[in-house]
Amino acid sequence: MPVILLVGATRGLGASLAKAYASVPDNYVLATARNTTTPANTKNVIYIPSIDISSPEARTNLLNFLHSRSISHIDMVIITAGYFATESLESPSFSAQEKMYRTCAIGPTILVTALANDSKTLLDASSKVILVSSESGSITLRHEKEGGGNYGHHASKTALNMCGKLLSLDLKERGVAVACVHPGFMRTEMTKGVGFDKFWDAGNAVTPDVAAKSLIEWIQTFDISKTGQYWAPRGAVDIGTAEPVLGPKEKLPTPLQLPW
Template sequence: MPTILIVGATRGLGASMVQTYAANANNLVLATARTSQPPESTSNITYVPGIDLESPHAGSDLVHFLETQRISHLDLVIITAGYFATESLKEPSFSAQERMFRICTIGPTVLVTALANYNSKLLDSGSKIIFVSSESGSVTLRHESEGGGNYGHHASKTALNMCMRLLSLDLKERGIAVAAVHPGFMRTDMTRNVGFDKFWDEGGAVTPHVAAKSLVQWIETFDISKTGEFWAPRGPGDIGTAEPVLGPKDTLSTPLQLPW
């Protein structure tokens, strides 16, 4: 029975990933929640309470839970947790930037190191680690047509991509494949809360369920030969700067490997 750990699993893409993987009765899905009272576990979904990526203890708390449940191996780890606060030149925010880096970069990186250092069997040859990033973390794709602002959001995703790349180098000899993905522009509370819902139709935003299906299909094809890479499983369709930077969308592939 494959064991799949999804971090940030109670809302948006994370919740949809849980349901997509749990639809296969052969999968055991471990789903983390920040709250101490997560949804009820089912026959093949086990909710892990109290895992907060803003806490320095998130990794040790998760490892302790895995010990109590006698989970000895993880086939797949997907970290979907994120936070987005908007900023502009006139309205930057030290506190918002700090929180975005804690949740989007530092927390995921330290949590994965905790899993990797637990023992040599929890993550081993054939295990996969997927960091949910964003095309906004690509320096190359930042184009004048988009403008500036949103410093903490974009920079925290760029930093996440770098941490992913470094972890891929650390874990390659163990046969552990690591990647960052842009899952697509989604119709979620996160994008609505920052006013991006006005771009949903024009930008081709999809529901988290649709994005989850595309991501699951891509993960099936992902292996150690692509470790350390940055991908958009849904291709260039919702990447607004793809054409001015990379060329006509009809010449770009789906899935699309993204530039740093």
């Protein structure tokens, strides 16, 4: 029975992944919630409360839960937790940037290292770690067409990509495969909350359920031979700077390996 740990699973992509993986009876799905209360009426999903990935206590709370359930091995870890606050040259935000780094880069890295250090079997040669990043974390893809701003959002994703690469090097000898992914531009409360819903149609945004399906299909093909790489399972369809940087979208493959 594959054990799947989803971090950040109460809404958006995480909730869609939980629903999709739980639809397979053989899967043992663990899903974290930031609050002490967890979603009701969930089928085949065990929710772990009080896992705020931006908090230092997240690793201890998670490990304590795993130990209480005698879980000694995890086949897949997918970390989807994120935070997005908009910024401009005229209105940068120290507090927002700090929260984005803690949530998007520091927290996921500390959580994966905690799992890796807990025992040699919790993450081993049959384990995969998927860090949900964004094409916004690619320095190569930043282009004048898009402009600047959103410093914390872009840079925290770039930091996550670097940490994912370093984790892949540290865990390669153990056989743990680690990847960073851009799951796609999604129609979520997060993107709506920062006003990006006005770009949904032009930007080919999809629902979290559609993005989850594409990501799950890609994960099935992912193994240690691709560890330390950065991928867009849905290709370049929703990456606005892909053409000026990488060339015509119709000539780019799907899935697409992204440049750092």
